[in-house]
Amino acid sequence: MAWRPGTSTLVVATVLVALVLAGPAWGTPTGVGGGTATVSVLSPEALGEPGASGDDSVTLRTTPGRFGTAATYLRIPDLVADVRDRSGRPQLRADLSVDAEGIDPPPISRILHRSGTHRLSYPDVALPPQGYDHGGTPVEPGSYDGHLEVRVQSFDGDHVLVNRSVEVVVDR
């Protein structure tokens, strides 16, 4: 009896042909490229006023860890932004710096590959409980100055969107 391909064989063959036709460089780049975008910050609302200077301070407070972790957390609210008139692959980047050794949140960024609402989540920053003595840098309770900068960047330009002072209060 002559061999007749089953549907699975046809499916596999179709996929393989599609793969070869797509070629070795089908995927689109994910990194930052050229382009621009009009971005307005929706949340936190305190950052949203257009043309805001660095005078209005935003306060962030630490809260205790839950579910058995003894760490204290600096929970930085998500940055929600509305993106319009987008072209190319610009990047939205937020960088919070705090004048306290031991509090060093990494900058966060997202490629704006589409218009609409984008949410950037800051990872919470864990601080050690008092009395932790295995190493690292202890952070004493108190109030620390910080600075938040939000930019839209691309190979075509760099636009500062938010440039604010931030107060960070460490409670225990």
Place this chain on the structure above:
Amino acid sequence: MGGTPGMVVFLATLVILGALWRIDFLLNDSVTVANVVTNVADGRLAVTEAPYALTAGEQPGLVEVDGVLYGRNYGQAYLAVPVLWVLDATAGVVDLRLLLAAGWSFAVLGLGRAVGRLLDRPIVGWIGEVACLVSVAAALLVATDVDWLTRPRPLVALGLSTLLLAATGATVCYRLVSWAQGRRVGFASGLALAVATPVGFWGSFPKRHVLSATALLLVVYLFAVSRTGTDRRAIAARAGAYAVVGFLASVHAFEAAFALAVLAPLDLLTAPTNDRRALGAVAVAFGVSLLPMVATNLAISGQPLQPPRTLPGADGPLAPGQAAIDMREIGRPAGVVGDAGADLGASGSLGRPAAAGLLGPVAALLDRVAWVGAYMADQLVAGLAAATDLDRLYHVLVRSGWIPSVRYHLSDYETLETAMLEVLPLAGALLALPGVALAHLREGARFERLRAGLADPVRQTDLLVGALAVTLFLAYLPRLPLYAMFTLRYVLPVMPLLLYAVARMPPVRAAVASAPRTLGGAWGVTVAVAGGGFVWTLAVLGLARGEVIQFLALSGLVTALALAAATATRPIHERDRVVATALGVAAGTTTVFVLATGLLVYVDGNHALDLVRLVVARLPAVG
């Protein structure tokens, strides 16, 4: 493969863990191994090309011999290199992302067909075919470059080989437990290994632990098969068990040494025959299987029994978090960060050989064997001492939380470490073991019957599993609890052995065999409800990474204790469905852990499948 059920277990593991697979490093010592894969594929052991690191300091585990840099875990790299060859061969023809999507889609197709055959429902096969086409079509629409890496293929090959090893481990688990407890319990155990143990967590990252776990399962399975006769198949299986241990030595020599120390005496004592043919086959297989390790060691250290892991590190001026990731593994003395080889070499045991001095190479070899034996004995003695530390045992086995002895600053103060019952709640059934044993004794077990029972191949295999589990656990116990373990990864190879032990318990066997729908239903409901509840909790409470892990860990511990209670009280309630429900809930809790960590916690837009990446981008983020 084990027929259609084995195929289902294999492909289901590939599909589930493949969806969770991230082309990334969870721990920076994997950077070293990925660089080793790159160089081995280019035909050299020395790490002269390092596409995943700019400096030696970024590669914990890198060693230096006469100014030349080498990595470690070469056996792991040897398994990944053929996969890399395949990927490289397609590089000029097919886009990497599409290749991965197509491979995953073919696994979906195969799974649909296999499940269709298993259930005798051809429509499932057709659904698999349609799903395959839809998945590839969607991948064509949304495919992106893997452009966060300059040379992604070696790391992809390492990840892919780890996935295949996890799927192999699940299939071996199916076959082993089927052999001991029947096909139904075996099938459940195989699937459980993939989605209800931390093997599911580590299957999607390029660490060696899944390889070790699969290797030990294979050793146990081949041992089991070799107990059943004296024919050629049994002898081949017996030789195969030693061959797997021999190859494992090229990945982690000390784990292999402990496995050999357990296997060899039990094998000789319980083998159906110890004639010259059988022992000759064992000797030849073991000798040949040691060649990868011996050749690698000779090329690097000049000593056949001195693996790179024991050589002086070339880590350079490391940041503390980088330096310490893997320094406390077996083979490196506890507490030493950095120049471990020099520390031990001062005692004349581990430094580069004095080329045997006056005694010659044979004496040097014997000296090294003696050192390995003494080292292992030391580890076990330390393990026994550690086992008397109840506080340590509590944090390793029962509850993690914030463990006072752990150096959390190396994980940014996040409580990512977990205890055994928290991530393997199925092991909760073992808490009922004393009661089950007591009931067994009451039924009239006598010393004579126990002795006769040890002639039974299944009991002999139980003995091997127990001895392997206890030995490896004790060997690592002095180093635990420890940061960067996530799910007690050093003892990951013990976990499938515990799963086997759970499957061997009579109440568990009865529950799985007589109430499989209850078991599957409880698992499905748990995954749906607990998974949904977890996502809701995450969205409402905005949990940080350490909090997420502890939330999941507590859930695991609660279900582990519930399973212990259900199993221990089986003689009272006499309901298999109660035990089956508890098993399903415990397994489902770990599945939620595996899914949550794979989709939400340890992620950074780095999933291998674009479709998964897009779904994950729409889920609540971990703070």
